[in-house]
Every structure is written in structure tokens, then in C-alpha cells.
Amino acid sequence: MNWQLYDTWLVITGALCAMACALPGAQLVLRRRSMMGEAITHAVLPGVVIAFLITSIRDPLVMLLGAVVIGVLTTVLVDFVQRSGRTEIGASMGIVFTTLFALGLVLIRAFADDVVIDPHVVIYGSIELSYLDQTSLFGWSVPRGAVVNGGALLINGLVFLVFHKELKLTAFDESLAAAMGFRPRLVQGILMAMTAATAVAAFETVGSLLVVAMFIVPGATAWMMTDRYGPMLVWTLVLAAATALLGHVAALVVPGWFGFEGMSTAGSMAVMSGVLFAAAWAFSPRHGLIARAVGRRQLSLRIAKEDVLGLLYRHEEGARSGDRPLTAGDLREALSVSRSIAVAALRGVRSAGQVTIESNRLQLTEQGRVAARSLVRTHRLWERFLWERLGLRPDHIHGTADRLEHFTSPAMIEELSAHDEGEDPHGRPIPPAED
Amino acid sequence: MLAEVQTDWWDSFVRALLLRDANTLWVVAGVLGLGIASGAVGSFLVLRRRALTADAVSHATLPGIAVAFMVMLGAGFSGKSLPGLLLGAFLAGLLSMVVLVLIRRTTHLKDDAAIGITLSVFFGVGICLLSFVQQLPTGNAAGLETFIFGKAATMLAADARMIGIASLVVVVMVVLFFKELGAICFDEGWAAARGWPVLALDFLLTGLVVLVTVLAIQSVGLVLAIALLIIPASTALLWSHRLPVVVLLSALLGGFGAWFGAMLSASIPRMPTGPVIVLACAVLFIASLVFGRRGIVQRWLSRRSLARRVDRQHLLRACWEIMEQDDVASVPLDRLIEWRSWSRRRVGVCLRRCTGRGLLELREGGAVRLTEAGRLRAGRIVRNHRLWEAYLIRHADIAPSHVDRDADAIEHVLDADLISSLEAVLGATAGSVPPSPHVMGGEGRP
Numbered sequence: 058m059n060w061q062l063y064d065t066w067l068v069i070t071g072a073l074c075a076m077a078c079a080l081p082g083a084q085l086v087l088r089r090r091s092m093m094g095e096a097i098t099h100a101v102l103p104g105v106v107i108a109f110l111i112t113s114i115r116d117p118l119v120m121l122l123g124a125v126v127i128g129v130l131t132t133v134l135v136d137f138v139q140r141s142g143r144t145e146i147g148a149s150m151g152i153v154f155t156t157l158f159a160l161g162l163v164l165i166r167a168f169a170d171d172v173v174i175d176p177h178v179v180i181y182g183s184i185e186l187s188y189l190d191q192t193s194l195f196g197w198s199v200p201r202g203a204v205v206n207g208g209a210l211l212i213n214g215l216v217f218l219v220f221h222k223e224l225k226l227t228a229f230d231e232s233l234a235a236a237m238g239f240r241p242r243l244v245q246g247i248l249m250a251m252t253a254a255t256a257v258a259a260f261e262t263v264g265s266l267l268v269v270a271m272f273i274v275p276g277a278t279a280w281m282m283t284d285r286y287g288p289m290l291v292w293t294l295v296l297a298a299a300t301a302l303l304g305h306v307a308a309l310v311v312p313g314w315f316g317f318e319g320m321s322t323a324g325s326m327a328v329m330s331g332v333l334f335a336a337a338w339a340f341s342p343r344h345g346l347i348a349r350a351v352g353r354r355q356l357s358l359r360i361a362k363e364d365v366l367g368l369l370y371r372h373e374e375g376a377r378s379g380d381r382p383l384t385a386g387d388l389r390e391a392l393s394v395s396r397s398i399a400v401a402a403l404r405g406v407r408s409a410g411q412v413t414i415e416s417n418r419l420q421l422t423e424q425g426r427v428a429a430r431s432l433v434r435t436h437r438l439w440e441r442f443l444w445e446r447l448g449l450r451p452d453h454i455h456g457t458a459d460r461l462e463h464f465t466s467p468a469m470i471e472e473l474s475a476h477d478e479g480e481d482p483h484g485r486p487i488p489p490a491e492d
Numbered sequence: 493m494l495a496e497v498q499t500d501w502w503d504s505f506v507r508a509l510l511l512r513d514a515n516t517l518w519v520v521a522g523v524l525g526l527g528i529a530s531g532a533v534g535s536f537l538v539l540r541r542r543a544l545t546a547d548a549v550s551h552a553t554l555p556g557i558a559v560a561f562m563v564m565l566g567a568g569f570s571g572k573s574l575p576g577l578l579l580g581a582f583l584a585g586l587l588s589m590v591v592l593v594l595i596r597r598t599t600h601l602k603d604d605a606a607i608g609i610t611l612s613v614f615f616g617v618g619i620c621l622l623s624f625v626q627q628l629p630t631g632n633a634a635g636l637e638t639f640i641f642g643k644a645a646t647m648l649a650a651d652a653r654m655i656g657i658a659s660l661v662v663v664v665m666v667v668l669f670f671k672e673l674g675a676i677c678f679d680e681g682w683a684a685a686r687g688w689p690v691l692a693l694d695f696l697l698t699g700l701v702v703l704v705t706v707l708a709i710q711s712v713g714l715v716l717a718i719a720l721l722i723i724p725a726s727t728a729l730l731w732s733h734r735l736p737v738v739v740l741l742s743a744l745l746g747g748f749g750a751w752f753g754a755m756l757s758a759s760i761p762r763m764p765t766g767p768v769i770v771l772a773c774a775v776l777f778i779a780s781l782v783f784g785r786r787g788i789v790q791r792w793l794s795r796r797s798l799a800r801r802v803d804r805q806h807l808l809r810a811c812w813e814i815m816e817q818d819d820v821a822s823v824p825l826d827r828l829i830e831w832r833s834w835s836r837r838r839v840g841v842c843l844r845r846c847t848g849r850g851l852l853e854l855r856e857g858g859a860v861r862l863t864e865a866g867r868l869r870a871g872r873i874v875r876n877h878r879l880w881e882a883y884l885i886r887h888a889d890i891a892p893s894h895v896d897r898d899a900d901a902i903e904h905v906l907d908a909d910l911i912s913s914l915e916a917v918l919g920a921t922a923g924s925v926p927p928s929p930h931v932m933g934g935e936g937r938p
Contacts, residue, residue, distance in 0.1 A: 086604075092607060095547065095611065142729075144729070147541060148725075152719070158715065158770075159716055160767070163764065166767075266615060269608060270612030270615075280601065281599065312624065323616075324618075
């Protein structure tokens with residue numbers, strides 16, 4: 058890999074663009090309006106073309122204005138079609154944005170000769186060429202794309218800072234916000250205008266089709282990592298910047314693996330945002346697949362370990378002299394969990410010093426007996442409560458008590474002890490509490 | 493000069509319209525079949541509220557096309573065989589649906605985010621693969637880009653035939669499973685309770701959607717393929733809410749839009765097929781939104797006619813009440829205005845409508861009299877009003893001074909059944925108008 062100043066600027070431009078898009082995008086994801094991002098980014102195309110045709114100058118401000126107007130118009134139109142046609146929101150979005158996008162394409166093709174808009178650039182972006190188009194900023198020569206996207210990021214960041222409270226509240230609870238005197242529809246309008254303007258700023262960098270990835274994916278990935286608004290925005294920005302860096306590195310490295318020369322950086326950025334999402338999906342400590350699977354396994358392991366103790370205690374309790382002590386095989390059969398969990402549970406109680414195994418015979422240690430007794434006590438207190446207080450039939454309560462015994466807090470045991478009459482409904486003694 | 497250009501495209505339009513050459517004939521037939529199939533399938537998709545999932549599918553076809561191209565090239569074929577490319581697109585579309593369902597099932601993200609992620613990431617992969625394809629030594633891969641925006645004109649007769657036949661299969665499937673697909677759209681729980689395999693039917697619908705989308709990308713392009721599924725169906729829903737009608741109408745609209753758009757773009761230079769088809773469908777949608785049976789104009793008209801009927805009935809009741817209160821045979825206009833506290837103009841307009849219908853007649857000196865028909869009508873309304881008031885007082889425990897407003901709104905919509913049950917509950921005699929339970933009169937009104 059041959060890294061040059063060109064590459065650095067490319068990553069900076071891409072990162073600024075991705076971050077500028079990701080901020081409003083995170084809000085859209087929170088509001089369950091992600092597809093509004095898709096709709097607006099497609100719909101601004103005719104706005105840009107018309108603004109350009111009318112003024113016939115490529116003034117960025119005019120194009121921006123056209124985009125903002127049509128962005129807000131898209132929201133209004135979607136709303137209008139939804140209400141007056143009684144159309145479902147998804148369908149009305151689909152109708153509005155495909156129509157506007159089609160209009161934009163027809164306009165581009167029809168006037169392509171007279172206009173300096175390159176359809177290819179608008180649609181696919183040209184981040185690779187952004188370094189060539191330099192402009193001066195405070196006497197420094199920097200790529201114009203970096204300035205445009207940086208400006209968008211700056212403005213979006215300011216709006217997010219100034220309207221932090223409004224944006225946060227209306228995203229989570231519109232009716233509360235309305236009741237508190239905020240104006241959810243106005244805030245939403247501002248958000249949509251922001252989305253449209255940012256999309257136009259991003260067009261030349263990543264193109265109108267891939268910009269959706271920059272809007273939605275970092276925000277959704279951030280939501281996989283955290284449930285809090287502030288940290289989510291920080292994650293969003295970090296992920297967006299990472300998307301640009303990884304995207305460009307991948308665009309330099311990956312083609313070589315297959316013997317190609319290079320590939321679209323914008324496309325590569327979209328793919329990398331997907332890779333980051335997949336990583337969060339799998340590894341997020343909070344909502345990730347692995348974390349959840351581990352959590353589930355730990356829970357079933359704890360339950361299995363407690364069940365081992367309970368089974369041994371009950372066996373001990375009912376055992377007459379000469380009865381065969383339980384073996385590991387008996388327990389595995391009685392636990393009705395997968396073999397791996399049963400084995401792990403046995404190993405767990407043994408290493409915790411609660412159970413001893415001698416020539417395949419299981420025996421509770423004193424420490425194990427104490428733990429088991431408290432568990433059986435909880436179980437039988439529950440049975441008593443379910444029978445006496447809730448009026449359930451004695452032959453129907455074992456299963457319920459069996460589940461509840463694993464999730465009973467000390468405070469609940471305290472309360473249940475009020476019904477301690479020494480015996481459960483089946484006539485077995487409730488072991489006394491330890492002191 | 494301009495006229496020359498015009499006759500030029502007019503000529504080619506007519507030639508396309510009259511199907512002068514064989515290739516055009518097939519292309520038109522293929523596009524027409526495609527429009528019909530997507531219209532039919534689209535109506536189920538829209539009714540199931542899954543309109544935007546098709547957007548994810550259509551964007552996801554791009555990597556499938558690119559991979560299919562490279563695989564076919566690697567296997568020594570030309571790489572541009574449409575059936576092969578569409579097979580790749582179909583598999584990628586199905587894969588995107590699997591990813592979509594997985595995200596929806598295993599995360600807390602909602603449908604919209606799941607669709608957005610699937611759509612943009614698959615499309616990004618497609619763009620990357622396309623940049624590989626363009627570097628292949630065979631070179632002539634540029635044609636793949638037509639899938640993004642569609643180009644019916646590049647279709648060969650054989651391709652069009654295949655698309656037409658596949659569309660026919662889709663239509664046959666829709667007809668065969670019509671009842672079942674309808675059931676999962678309206679009431680999934682009911683369908684499950686009937687013992688129908690809801691999951692399999694859902695999969696069937698998904699498969700049909702993917703198939704139609706894949707067929708559409710050749711002519712409409714993958715960015716706009718969703719339009720052919722959504723717009724005709726939404727248009728049809730503006731005309732009817734009966735499923736067979738909606739599906740049929742949607743199929744016809746889709747067919748027409750696709751055919752007309754393809755025709756127009758074939759005859760006008762520099763008109764991209766996909767966008768023109770979409771715009772043709774959109775024009776039909778907008779027209780239906782305004783003029784459809786459930787459109788804006790219709791709804792405005794019916795609201796207006798209701799408002800007028802309510803006004804008329806209020807005026808007649810006012811006449812009756814004044815005649816009853818003041819014990820007069822005709823009602824002076826000023827008294828009427830004061831009674832209803834309407835503007836003079838509103839009373840005038842409403843009066844004219846009532847006289848036009850022969851319910852009221854004007855007397856000299858600005859007085860109004862009920863005609864025989866008017867007396868009958870007014871009596872019935874006053875009776876409805878008072879029956880409802882009596883019901884509210886007796887059975888809803890509302891004070892007599894508070895019932896007038898409520899009865900004012902309800903008197904217009906009481907049907908014969910309701911009236912007879914009110915009579916039964918209140919023990920009222922048929923035909924007679926009971927006295928008012930509260931103080932009457934314009935100024936003294938509660």
C-alpha cells in the first residue's frame with residue numbers, strides 16, 4: 058500500500074462527509090424514519106437539477122436552496138399522499154421518491170447537453186477525484202469536497218448542540234414534547250431540511266445512491282452499542298469516521314487480492330459501514346448476538362447448578378439407609394438440559410466445593426448443603442404461597458415454583474417467610490432459614 | 493426545423509405503437525406482461541404494508557448481477573446472458589430478504605433501519621463489484637450499468653420472451669393462491685387459525701416480489717423497480733377496496749404504465765425507459781388521487797353534500813320550532829336568522845336550496861312557510877332530535893339543558909332502525925312529535 062497526501066485528504070473528505078450525514082441519520086433511525094433518508098436523498102435530485110436549470114450557474118448556495126426546498130417538499134408530499142390517499146407511510150414514501158427521482162433523471166437526460174451536471178458524478182460521486190478540485194481556505198489549499206462536507210458537518214453539529222433538548226425529546230416522545238410546548242413537527246421539518254442539505258453536500262463525494270449508507274448505517278450501528286442518546290451520537294460520529302478510513306484502506310488493498318487495480322471508494326465505504334454493523338451485531342457487549350448467547354448460557358448454567366444442588370438435597374432428604382447415592386449420569390438425566398451445560402454445571406458445583414464426587418457417587422458438602430437448603434426453602438415457600446394465597450392446586454404448583462426459585466430476591470424470601478408454616482402443600486418440611 | 497423534429501419522433505412513436513418491427517413487438521409484450529405481473533403482486537405487497545422491503549430487494553440485486561456476470565465469464569460463457577444474470581439477481585434478492593428478517597428478528601432495530609442497512613450495504617457491494625467487472629479484459633461489461641436505470645430498448649426478443657413468460661407464471665401463481673395471499677394480507681391470525689401455512693405463504697409472496705423485482709430491473713432499473721410494485725397498487729386502492737377489483741385494476745394500470753412508458757422512451761431520443769415508465773404510472777396515480785372514487789374531489793364532494801344536508805335539516809327544524817314556539821303559520825326571516833344565529837348570507841343560501849327542493853316557500857314580506865313536504869320532513873327531524881334528547885336525559889343522566897348540542901349533531905344520522913329502538917325504549921308513539929324537554933328560543937337558548 059502506497060499511502061500519500063492524496064489518500065489522507067481522501068479519507069478526511071470521506072470522514073467529514075460520513076460524519077455530516079450520520080448525525081441527522083442517527084435521528085432518523087431513532088425516529089424509525091430511516092427510509093425518509095432514502096426518500097429525501099433520491100428526491101433532491103430534481104431539486105438540484107431544476108435549481109441549476111433556472112439559474113444556470115453552478116452556485117452551490119442555489120443548489121443547496123433547491124435541495125432544502127425539495128427536501129421539505131418531500132416530507133410534505135409524503136404526508137399529503139399518506140393523508141389524502143389513505144396510503145400507508147411506506148407506500149407513500151415509495152411513490153413520492155421514485156416519482157421525484159424519475160423526474161430528476163429525465164431532466165438530467167433531457168438537458169444533459171446544456172448542463173454541466175455530470176449524471177455519473179451525481180449518482181456515483183467522485184471522491185477519488187476530490188483531491189484535484191482544490192480551493193483555498195484561510196490561505197491554505199484544501200480540496201473543495203473537504204470544505205463543503207466539513208461545512209455541512211459544522212452546521213449539523215451546531216444545530217445538534219443548539220437544539221439538543223428539542224431533538225432528543227421529540228425523537229423519543231412526540232406527544233410529551235408537544236404537551237411541553239415544543240413543536241415536534243417543526244423539529245421534524247428542520248431535521249428533514251438538514252437531511253436534504255447534507256445529502257446535496259455529500260452528492261459529489263459519495264453520490265446520491267450510496268449516501269443512504271452514510272445516513273443510516275452508522276446511526277443504526279451506534280444504537281447496537283448503546284441505548285443512551287448522547288453516547289449514541291458520539292458512537293455515530295466515530296463509526297462514520299471509521300467507515301471512511303476503513304473504506305479507503307479496503308479500496309486500496311482488497312482489489313489486489315483478486316488481481317484488480319482498484320475499486321469505487323464510495324462503494325467500499327458503504328460496504329465497510331456494513332462490516333462495522335455486522336461486527337456490532339455480533340460482538341456488541343450490550344445487544345450483540347454473542348453477548349446475548351453468552352448471557353443465555355450463563356443463566357441456564359446457573360439454573361442447572363442450582364438444580365443439581367436441589368436434586369441432591371431432596372435425594373438426601375428422602376433417602377433411606379441402603380439407597381443408592383446419585384451418580385453423575387442420574388443427574389444428567391434428571392436435569393433435562395443439554396449435555397454440555399449439565400457437564401459444566403457438575404464441574405461448576407464441584408470446583409465451588411459444594412459437591413464431592415467419589416467413585417461416581419455425588420455427595421453434598423456442608424457448604425453445598427447450606428446453599429441447597431436455602432434453595433429448597435425458597436421452592437417450598439413458593440409452593441406454600443401459590444397454594445395458600447393464590448389458591449392453585451397442589452399438583453399444579455411444582456413447575457411454577459421450580460422456575461421462581463431461581464429468580465427470588467432476599468427481600469421476596471423475607472416476605473414469603475411470613476407464610477412459613479413448616480410444611481409445603483405436599484407435606485414435606487420447609488427447611489428453616491439459616492442465621 | 494422544430495416541426496421536422498416533431499414529425500420525426502411522432503413517426504417513430506407511431507411505428508412503435510403499431511408494432512412495425514418484430515423486436516419491438518416482443519419488447520412491448522414483455523414489458524406489458526411485466527407491468528401486469530408487478531401490478532398484481534404489488535397490490536398484495538402494499539396491502540401487507542411491506543412496500544419498502546421491495547426497495548431493499550431491488551437494490552440488493554446489483555451484487556447478484558455482478559457476481560453472475562463474473563461467474564459466467566469464468567465458466568467460459570459470454571457473461572451477458574440475461575437468464576443467468578437474472579438468476580444471480582434473484583438469489584441476491586432472496587439473500588437480502590434473509591438478512592432483513594435476521595436483523596429484524598435478532599436486534600431491537602425496527603423495519604425501517606433493517607431495510608435501510610440491507611439496501612445500502614448490498615448496493616455498496618454491488619458498486620464495488622461493478623468496478624471490478626469494468627476492469628475485466630473482455631471490456632464490454634458496461635452494459636451491466638443499464639440495470640441500475642433500466643433500458644428496455646436494449647432488450648432482445650429472446651430476453652423479452654423470457655420476461656413475458658416469467659411474468660405469466662407470476663400472474664398464474666397470483667390467481668392460484670389468490671384467496672390465501674389475500675388472507676395473509678388482511679388477517680394473518682385468521683389465516684393461521686384456519687390452518688393455512690402462513691409462513692409458507694409469506695415466503696411465496698416474498699418470492700413473487702423478488703421475482704417481479706428482478707424481472708423489472710432490465711426495463712425500469714433497480715433504483716425505480718419498486719415504483720412498478722407500489723404505484724399501480726396504490727392507484728388501484730384509490731378506486732376500490734375490494735381485493736379482486738384492486739388486484740385486477742392494479743395489474744391493468746401497471747401494464748398500461750409500463751407499456752406506455754416503454755413506447756414513449758422508444759420513440760423520443762434521450763428518454764430513459766425506467767423514469768418514463770415511473771412518471772407514466774405517477775401521472776395515473778396523481779389523477780386518481782384527485783379524481784378517484786376515494787380521491788380528494790370525491791371526498792370533498794361527499795363532505796360538502798353532507799354539510800349541505802345538515803344545514804338544510806337545521807333550517808327546517810328551526811322553522812318548525814319557531815312555528816311551534818311563536819304559534820305562527822309563517823316564519824319571518826329575521827326570526828330565523830336570530831334563531832340559528834347564522835349569517836344572513838348562509839340562511840339565504842340554505843333557504844334557496846330548500847325552496848329549490850320544494851321544502852319551503854317564500855311569502856311576501858320576507859317570511860318563510862313550510863310546504864307540505866317540508867312539514868313532513870321537519871316533523872321527522874324535530875322528532876329524531878327530541879327522541880335523542882329524551883334518551884340522553886332518561887338513560888344517560890344528562891341534564892336537560894345540556895342535551896340540545898349533542899342531539900344537534902346526532903339527529904342527521906339516526907337511521908330507521910335506531911329510531912324504532914329509541915321509540916321502543918322511550919315508549920313513544922309512532923308519528924307524534926313530543927314536546928321539547930328544555931327551554932327553547934334563539935336568545936333564551938341554553
